[in-house]
Amino acid sequence: MADVTDIVFRDFVLRHSRPDVVYTEFVACKALRSPKIQEPFMRLLGYSERERPIVAQVFGSEPADLFACAQQIRAWGFDGLDINMGCPDRRVEKQGAGASLMRDPQRAQALIQAAKAGLEGLPLTVKTRLGYHTIETASWIGTVLAAQPDVLVIHGRTRQELSEVPAHWDEIARAASMARDAGVLCVGNGDIQSREQGEEYAQRFGVDGIMIGRGVLGNPWVFAARTKRSEPEKLAALAQLITQFSGFWKAAKNAGLLKKHFKVYVDGFPGSTTLRRELMATRNSTEALETLSRYFDRNGWIFPAMVYEQIVLSTGCSRLPDSLTERV
Ligand SMILES: Cc1cc2nc3c(=O)[nH]c(=O)nc-3n(C[C@H](O)[C@H](O)[C@H](O)COP(=O)(O)O)c2cc1C
Numbered sequence: 001m002a003d004v005t006d007i008v009f010r011d012f013v014l015r016h017s018r019p020d021v022v023y024t025e026f027v028a029c030k031a032l033r034s035p036k037i038q039e040p041f042m043r044l045l046g047y048s049e050r051e052r053p054i055v056a057q058v059f060g061s062e063p064a065d066l067f068a069c070a071q072q073i074r075a076w077g078f079d080g081l082d083i084n085m086g087c088p089d090r091r092v093e094k095q096g097a098g099a100s101l102m103r104d105p106q107r108a109q110a111l112i113q114a115a116k117a118g119l120e121g122l123p124l125t126v127k128t129r130l131g132y133h134t135i136e137t138a139s140w141i142g143t144v145l146a147a148q149p150d151v152l153v154i155h156g157r158t159r160q161e162l163s164e165v166p167a168h169w170d171e172i173a174r175a176a177s178m179a180r181d182a183g184v185l186c187v188g189n190g191d192i193q194s195r196e197q198g199e200e201y202a203q204r205f206g207v208d209g210i211m212i213g214r215g216v217l218g219n220p221w222v223f224a225a226r227t228k229r230s231e232p233e234k235l236a237a238l239a240q241l242i243t244q245f246s247g248f249w250k251a252a253k254n255a256g257l258l259k260k261h262f263k264v265y266v267d268g269f270p271g272s273t274t275l276r277r278e279l280m281a282t283r284n285s286t287e288a289l290e291t292l293s294r295y296f297d298r299n300g301w302i303f304p305a306m307v308y309e310q311i312v313l314s315t316g317c318s319r320l321p322d323s324l325t326e327r328v
Helices: 007-014 029-033 038-045 063-075 098-103 105-119 137-146 169-182 195-205 231-252 255-265 272-280 285-299 305-314 322-327
Strands: 022-028 054-059 080-085 124-128 151-155 185-189 209-211
Touching (some): 022 029, 029 054, 029 063, 063 080, 063 105, 080 098, 080 105, 098 105, 105 124, 124 137, 137 151, 169 185, 169 195, 185 195, 195 209, 231 285, 255 272, 255 285, 272 285
Parallel strands (some): 054 080, 080 124, 151 185, 185 209
8 A cells, every 4th residue: 555555564564463465565667667766666665574475566557667667576576566457546547557557458468468578477466446437347357367467456446436335345256256267366355354354255255365455554463363452552553653664764754654543543442532633743753652652651551662662673674775775
C-alpha cells in the first residue's frame, strides 16, 4: 500500500505476525530506468533479508520499460515482480498504467510478456480488479490469463467502485476457476480482516491464497491466529511503530505519515477520542511518544519505548544503495 508498507512498516508487522509473501509499495517503471530520478524511488524498494519472499510492485505502460524494470528487479534480488493493473489514481492512469490497462487489453498482454522476458523465470504476478466500469471477469481476466503470469491477484471490485462497496467474492471465485483452468495461481483480495476469515474464504471461494491490505492497519497481528489485543498492547505497538519509523527514516520521511496510524490504533476505548486528538496535534515523533508515555503513566502501565531502541538499530535494509543508506 502506497505510503504505508515501506521497509519500516513491513519490518514492524513481521515482528508481530508473518504472511507467506510481502509486497513493496509500488514504483513507476520509468523512474527505475532514468538515472536522474532513480535514487528517491529506490527508497520505495529497500528491503531486508528477513522479509523474503518479497515481491516488488511496479506500474508502467511501455513494454520496453517493463522489460528493463524486470531485469533490474531480478538483479536487486527480489523474489518476484508484480505489475499493478488496478490502481485508480488519476496520476497513474494518465500514464496509461494501473487500472487504465483494463481498457487497453493488448497493451496489458504486451506488458506481461515483456516482464516475463525480463524476469527470466522469476515469478510474475499481476494485481488487478474485476473490470473498469462494470464487472468484466470473463473478458478482462481472460485477457490477463492468456498472457500467462504466474499469479493473478484479484481485488474483487471494479475501478469504478474504488473501495466503496463490499468486494464481490462470487466474482473472485469465477476468476479463480478461470485461473485454475489456465494453470495460473489465484490470490483473492478484498475486505479480509483476519487470518481465520482469509482461510475460510480461500476454502469457500477456491483461491490459492489471500492478500490482506487495510486489515493490517492498526492490527499487525492480522496474519496470526489470535488477533484480539488489549488497549495497552495496541498502544505499545503504536509506540514501536513510531520509534521504528523515526529511528530509521529520521528526517528523510515526513512524520505526518504516521497520523493515519494514530487514527486506527487509538480508537474504540474509553479516552481514545482525547488521546487521538492529542496525538494528531503533535508535530513530530518525539512529541507523539511523549504523549503516549504520559498516557501509559496515567494508567499505571509500563511504557515500552526503551525496549524498541534495540529494534530500531536492528532494522536491516540490505538492498538500498550505500549512498542512500547513509542518507536515511
Ligand atoms: C492507502 C492505500 C494504498 C494502497 N496502495 C496500493 C498500491 O500501491 N498497490 C496496490 O496494488 N494496491 C494498493 N492499494 C489497494 C490494496 O492493496 C487492496 O487491493 C484494497 O485495499 C482492497 O483490499 P483490502 O480490503 O484488504 O484492503 C492501496 C490501498 C490503500 C488503502
